[in-house]
Amino acid sequence: MKELLESARRGKIRAIARLITQVENSPAAAEQAVQALYPHTGKAHIVGITGSPGAGKSTVVNALVKMLRQQEARVGIVAVDPSSPFTGGALLGDRVRMRDLSGDPGIFIRSMASRGSLGGLAQATASVVKVLDAAGYDFILVETVGAGQAEVDIANAAHTTVVVEAPGMGDEIQSIKAGILEIADILVVNKVDRPGADRTVRSLKMMLHLGPVGGTRRSGRISANNVQENSGGWDIPVIETIATEGKGMAELAATLGRHMAHLRQSGEWLQRERDRSWREIEMLLQRRFMHQFQAQVPLEMREGLLTAVAERAVDPYTAVNQLLAKSDENM
């Protein structure tokens, strides 16, 4: 393990891949890896990329990667597919991607699918991002499918969140946009050669200025003492792209740099690091608590209470009280 960690840190592709597999499969390996690599992290620019299905997120990511590579940056890509918790649904996209970007040692791609556990994916993604950070990638792009809580969690783990939209996605999607816009630092309207692009750009700009803090990021970040803090000072730019032709990618790359400079100058960089650290610590604490609990309360008691709750003989709150009493007793 020590050798593997050292090779990964020196950027050896195969070592990184092997280490990530270990980190994904074993919490003990994740702990060991993060403890060893953590002092070497904090250098990468972590960019979350999300948006409506069909907006061309993957194409935007590929085009952006090519642009960043032209600028000599090393890029790690983590493609997260929370919609497929049971089987490896992320694999198909990975294979398509590989064909397009493979062969370049300055690019590392990894697909991840949820395993159905509460918070498991967010935790694993955080560890994988740390491995890539320590391995010296300048940018780590975390791409997610869908528009749910997972995106919000991932946005909270990124320095910069890019939301990708496209013209003419239908009315129902408006409501999703409204939600997802709240996590955006940068908006991309892709496929601007399509009919209706002007209208989409206009309506997005309008939505951005309708919010409670008109035009600045409405931050819902929560600090350790649960106080909501506003970031402010950053006007969310709307960037028009045609990713299949690489159009708009230079502007997107430059805007990423500009956002990074803003984060550092405003002091928000440290605030985002603190928020992310808190979320990670919270997840680790919860896992530890559940392990302790399972060790302290016999399986038969848990199973018995579960049946009683399912049959309406005991309510869930009373069951929790009984389980906690047992847990305290056996400490």
Place this chain on the structure above:
Amino acid sequence: MKELLESARRGKIRAIARLITQVENSPAAAEQAVQALYPHTGKAHIVGITGSPGAGKSTVVNALVKMLRQQEARVGIVAVDPSSPFTGGALLGDRVRMRDLSGDPGIFIRSMASRGSLGGLAQATASVVKVLDAAGYDFILVETVGAGQAEVDIANAAHTTVVVEAPGMGDEIQSIKAGILEIADILVVNKVDRPGADRTVRSLKMMLHLGPVGGTRRSGRISANNVQENSGGWDIPVIETIATEGKGMAELAATLGRHMAHLRQSGEWLQRERDRSWREIEMLLQRRFMHQFQAQVPLEMREGLLTAVAERAVDPYTAVNQLLAKSDENM
């Protein structure tokens, strides 16, 4: 509170609405309500409805509700919008819906948006469903937007999960489908009057038979001892609808009944109740653990460690070990 609970249980609309507001806003009220109402729950058929944006989910829900009302069933609708964690993004859809279904005392509609807390929405939804169950609604339709972890959580809280698709939703959506199909008990292809409908129906049927347990639900349900269990014995039907004209709704309603009968006969009903109970208990336990922890570890220590982690002076695992040691000390 006692009077309010009694009125809600007798199905008084205004009491139900007021009780739900209290349950959403205060964990203490949720505990009191669930403890009091729990013995009266377990009668409703809880149906989760999800699918790709633009497939016409809301229209399907509205048409299904009208069909169920014709059959004299009382219907509760919970519209969950996990994409909007910070502001009340669910409200727009709610207002549109109200216009269509309002005035019928056999229908209760409630919109919910996430508040940005880990698992907070799933927890609140579970409590609201219990209130409606105890209030005597025969069906509780839980409708979600998007295709993320929230959908999976909600599917795990339903007896029957309906996934709504539509023809011609683009290629990227295929990968989402693959993921979301894994949680479906019933598939609806809406807008079958559109071009390409035949192809969509055919490809969905093909995907259903490509899975590892070909044609039966690939259940990822996790029991209290973390053993994955398969359900099986249910062939996922593909139902063709034109919701705007009410077409296919009688078949959908009948299929819901058939799935319910299957659950009861196969014994899976109790299994799903147990799974759901376990998830709920797990969420409650984690909340309790975090409360205890916050009471035991001084805020200054938490804040200090957070800064140290953000600045890379301490890694997250070491921070957790220090926090737990402090917590044990102060117990």
